[in-house]
Amino acid sequence: MQAIEKMYKILGISDTVYTFGAKIEEELKERFEKIDAVAEYNQLKVIRAMQEAKVSEACFNYASGYGYSDQGRDTLEEVYAKTFHTESALVRPQITCGTHALALALGANLRPGDELLSPVGKPYDTLEEVIGIRPSKGSLAEYGITYKQVELLADGTFDYENIKKAIGEKTKLVTIQRSKGYQTRPTFSVTQIGELITFVKSIKPDVICMVDNCYGEFVETIEPSDVGADMIVGSLIKNPGGGLAPIGGYVAGKEEYVNNCAYRLTSPGLGKEVGASLGVMKDFYQGFFLAPTVVKGALKGAVFAANIYEKLGFKVVPNGSESRHDIIQAVEFGKPEGVIAFCQGIQAAAPVDSYVTPEPWPMPGYDSDVIMAAGAFVQGSSIELSADGPIKEPYAVYFQGGLTYEHAKFGILMSLQKLIEAGVVTL
Numbered sequence: 380m381q382a383i384e385k386m387y388k389i390l391g392i393s394d395t396v397y398t399f400g401a402k403i404e405e406e407l408k409e410r411f412e413k414i415d416a417v418a419e420y421n422q423l424k425v426i427r428a429m430q431e432a433k434v435s436e437a438c439f440n441y442a443s444g445y446g447y448s449d450q451g452r453d454t455l456e457e458v459y460a461k462t463f464h465t466e467s468a469l470v471r472p473q474i475t476c477g478t479h480a481l482a483l484a485l486g487a488n489l490r491p492g493d494e495l496l497s498p499v500g501k502p503y504d505t506l507e508e509v510i511g512i513r514p515s516k517g518s519l520a521e522y523g524i525t526y527k528q529v530e531l532l533a534d535g536t537f538d539y540e541n542i543k544k545a546i547g548e549k550t551k552l553v554t555i556q557r558s559k560g561y562q563t564r565p566t567f568s569v570t571q572i573g574e575l576i577t578f579v580k581s582i583k584p585d586v587i588c589m590v591d592n593c594y595g596e597f598v599e600t601i602e603p604s605d606v607g608a609d610m611i612v613g614s615l616i617k618n619p620g621g622g623l624a625p626i627g628g629y630v631a632g633k634e635e636y637v638n639n640c641a642y643r644l645t646s647p648g649l650g651k652e653v654g655a656s657l658g659v660m661k662d663f664y665q666g667f668f669l670a671p672t673v674v675k676g677a678l679k680g681a682v683f684a685a686n687i688y689e690k691l692g693f694k695v696v697p698n699g700s701e702s703r704h705d706i707i708q709a710v711e712f713g714k715p716e717g718v719i720a721f722c723q724g725i726q727a728a729a730p731v732d733s734y735v736t737p738e739p740w741p742m743p744g745y746d747s748d749v750i751m752a753a754g755a756f757v758q759g760s761s762i763e764l765s766a767d768g769p770i771k772e773p774y775a776v777y778f779q780g781g782l783t784y785e786h787a788k789f790g791i792l793m794s795l796q797k798l799i800e801a802g803v804v805t806l
């Protein structure tokens with residue numbers, strides 16, 4: 380053990396910070412065991428799907444051109460469908476990111492005159508332009524698709540009365556965002572999502588229920604597709620890519636809706652038949668295989684951080700003891716120096732670009748300066764340890780990821796070290 384302490388010291392972590400962290404970690408043993416058990420179950424779930432789909436070495440071959448009968452691609456889609464218990468899946472490097480996957484699922488399944496409903500308040504920022512909440516070229520609004528939104532109640536639960544009122548003749552698709560993203564509402568558990576879907580279907584059985592599953596995959600032993608979701612949608616540079624997928628997104632769900640997505644992604648008439656996998660298959664398979672373990676590390680990191688900063692008197696969301704339904708952790712520092720020092724600590728602990736010092740800057744699309752820390756193997760990957768914070772009230776930092784718990788832990792200790800050095804925290 381002394382050897383570990385010495386290594387931390389070489390890397391810039393003081394004895395005081397190390398000892399403080401070790402004490403917190405000691406108290407989390409039971410919590411971590413529960414996270415281990417979820418990962419163990421999910422690991423078996425993925426292996427079982429891979430065995431049933433008969434994944435073979437040939438699945439990792441390079442396919443180019445049109446990609447007709449691309450065995451690796453077709454088998455991988457079967458693996459996703461079997462893991463998430465859906466009829467079908469579309470898993471492609473041609474889906475460029477999470478926003479693209481969500482825009483695809485919406486655009487492919489809505490027609491002019493249809494209405495989209497979000498019963499969980501405002502969706503993720505980038506979807507505002509997809510839907511046309513903020514006017515944008517190519518938005519659903521431009522194609523005559525209307526949008527309604529029902530806010531959550533003050534305690535973060537569903538407003539069933541107003542959801543019922545909002546479902547009308549035109550309502551075709553209901554979109555439910557699992558993760559809070561960068562809002563202050565709670566993240567929903569899969570069970571809660573199931574209750575909402577059951578309610579919506581009791582009012583209008585043929586409505587399509589879609590779940591934005593970003594940051595949620597493998598956090599629990601069940602997914603929204605196990606509780607009635609017709610489509611679940613996510614990004615491969617988050618949880619299901621396991622840190623190895625260099626690009627990509629997925630849609631898993633009812634065959635009809637997934638096929639609609641394929642017809643829109645490629646072309647009417649062509650659908651899933653084309654779209655060569657261009658050599659990324661080995662990483663897609665291996666990343667999906669590793670994803671339950673990677674998510675486990677990220678979750679432990681988030682719980683560790685929540686407990687460290689809660690102990691130091693800061694507001695943390697979720698708090699140190701509540702149950703987790705995604706991998707995002709927020710910490711409120713109440714002053715800009717806190718946000719900056721935290722991000723600089725995360726950056727200093729990275730395997731890539733550790734020597735650069737992040738600074739706040741006026742990022743396009745934001746109404747304040749933003750600071751971001753990321754030293755990732757895949758650009759912008761947020762399953763890798765990353766943090767960002769807008770320089771405005773309440774001066775909160777949002778962080779997530781860590782391909783290993785060990786790295787997440789080191790990053791968090793380094794953030795604390797920097798906060799002490801900046802005079803924001805005293806131990």
Ligand SMILES: *Cc1c(COP(=O)(O)O)cnc(C)c1O
Pocket residue numbers: 476477478479503505556557558559560591593594614
């Ligand atoms: C990240 C995220 C998105 C968008 O994904 P990108 O890959 O950044 O485009 C959408 N919804 C939620 C909840 C997310 O966390």
